Amino acid sequence: MRTAIYGGSFNPPHLGHIAAAKTVMTDLRPDRLLIMPDCLAPHKAMAANTPSPEHRLEMCRLAFGDIPGAEISELEIRRGGKSYTVDTLEQLTALFPEDIFYLVMGSDMFLSFTTGWYRFEDILHMCIPVVISREEDDLEQLESGAEYMRSRYGADIRILRRHKPVVLSSSEVRETILAGGLHLLLSDPVREYIEKNGLYR
Numbered sequence: 001m002r003t004a005i006y007g008g009s010f011n012p013p014h015l016g017h018i019a020a021a022k023t024v025m026t027d028l029r030p031d032r033l034l035i036m037p038d039c040l041a042p043h044k045a046m047a048a049n050t051p052s053p054e055h056r057l058e059m060c061r062l063a064f065g066d067i068p069g070a071e072i073s074e075l076e077i078r079r080g081g082k083s084y085t086v087d088t089l090e091q092l093t094a095l096f097p098e099d100i101f102y103l104v105m106g107s108d109m110f111l112s113f114t115t116g117w118y119r120f121e122d123i124l125h126m127c128i129p130v131v132i133s134r135e136e137d138d139l140e141q142l143e144s145g146a147e148y149m150r151s152r153y154g155a156d157i158r159i160l161r162r163h164k165p166v167v168l169s170s171s172e173v174r175e176t177i178l179a180g181g182l183h184l185l186l187s188d189p190v191r192e193y194i195e196k197n198g199l200y201r
Contacts, residue, residue, distance in 0.1 A: 003096065004028060004130065006104040007036035007076070007085065011050055012194060013063035014173045014185050016166035020132045021067055023163040024104055028130060033104075034073045034092075035064050038083035043116060047174060051199045053077040062189035086119040089126040101127040102158070106134040111145055121153065130158045133165045174200050 004024050010017060024033055037056045040046065051059075057074060064070045075091060076083040085103065092101060103123065105113075110131045113120055123129075129149075131142055139161065146157040173185045177200040186194070194200060 001032065001096065001099045002030040002102065003092070003099045004030040004033045004102040004104055005036055005088070005092070005127070006033060007038060007083070007088070009041050009046065009050075009170065010035075010037045010056055010060050010063075011047065011170050012056070012059050012173060012186065012190060012199070014166075014168055014170060014190075015187065016134075016168040018063055018067075018187060019166045020104070020106070020163065021064055021070060023132060023160055024130065025067060025069055027160045027162055028102060028158070030069065030102060033067070033070045035060050035070055036073045036076055036088065039077045039080055040082045042082040042084055042118065047171070049174070049200050051197075055197065055199060059190050059193055062193055063187055065189075084118050086122050086126075089123060093126055102130045103127040104130045104132060106132055107138045107142055108134055110142065113145075114149070124149075124153055124155045128156045128158060130160060132160050132163050135165060135167060177201065 006021055006024065021033060024030065037053065037060055039053060057072060057077065060072050064072065076088055089101060110129065117123065133139060133142065142159050146159055149155040149157055168185060176185055177194065
């Protein structure tokens with residue numbers, strides 16, 4: 001089975017995340033896409049008004065629920081502590097030894113892969129990185145980074161070139177919520193859930 005993994009804080013999951021997930025399903029065409037909310041991001045501190053892991057899981061179910069093949073995974077949240085990707089891949093490999101794993105990441109994460117990721121070479125042995133642009137004009141930089149990793153580490157890197165990024169960050173969404181705006185940045189079910197539960201305020 002070809003399993004794609006799309007991880008992150010999803011704090012909250014917004015239209016940019018949904019667009020990226022849809023691109024993965026249409027261009028990469030995996031058998032399934034595991035949406036993997038982290039427990040604690042190892043590279044950054046969670047925002048002060050971050051909802052509970054249970055709220056973030058439910059928002060992911062609402063955000064990605066209508067994408068065929070997408071599944072919400074509780075693996076990192078149930079494991080607790082910092083969510084290192086290498087630990088997640090080791091768990092998934094033990095659970096599904098026959099699977100081929102594809103690790104979905106945005107351009108910012110990919111460009112810091114060899115300098116900011118814990119045990120990045122082990123990650124390259126366990127999965128195929130799949131890169132999605134987060135900016136309108138970063139494709140050339142991504143191609144250069146991919147070529148370096150292919151030549152230096154023998155890595156198999158896939159860039160989803162047809163993706164049209166929704167230039168948006170979760171921090172922007174949180175700031176907009178505090179300012180009283182929601183509807184243009186989130187799917188209707190996620191927006192309604194945030195309003196109903198008074199999140200981020």
